[in-house]
Amino acid sequence: MWKHKYGEFQENQVEDTKRFIRKQIYFLLLCVDPKTKDEYSNVDVAVAFEGILRKISGLNSILFYPSELVKVISLLEAALLEYKSSDFQFGVYRKLILDAGNEVLKIKEVE
DSSP: OEEETTEEEOHHHHHHHHHHHHHHHHHHHHTTOTTTGGGGTTOOHHHHHHHHHHHHHHHHHHTTOOTHHHHHHHHHHHHHHHHHOTTOOHHHHHHHHHHHHHHHTTOOOOO
16 A cells, blocks of 8 residues: 555555556657657647646655656656757657656655
8 A cells, every 4th residue: 555645545556657657758759759750740749748747746746755756757857858959869858758767667655
């Protein structure tokens, strides 16, 4: 059981949520990847970033601010800055997105 702001979550609920967040993070990769971006031309990447960052901020609050989420949010912010850069480098962006997704796996219950 994971304690949270309003009670407790079952372990599987937290694991399901981590998977969901990772999928949303990796979606940001698909939307920008030169090989797949045409399939997502209707997606506003900046708005997609805002949505996932808001969800993560909500999770951060209810899980009592696990330190691992600081890395996730900072990596996503760096990826967004890279995406908006006039000198955008997909390889840098890709690494930041993959690292952010990996950091989600490290989220632990705050005791």
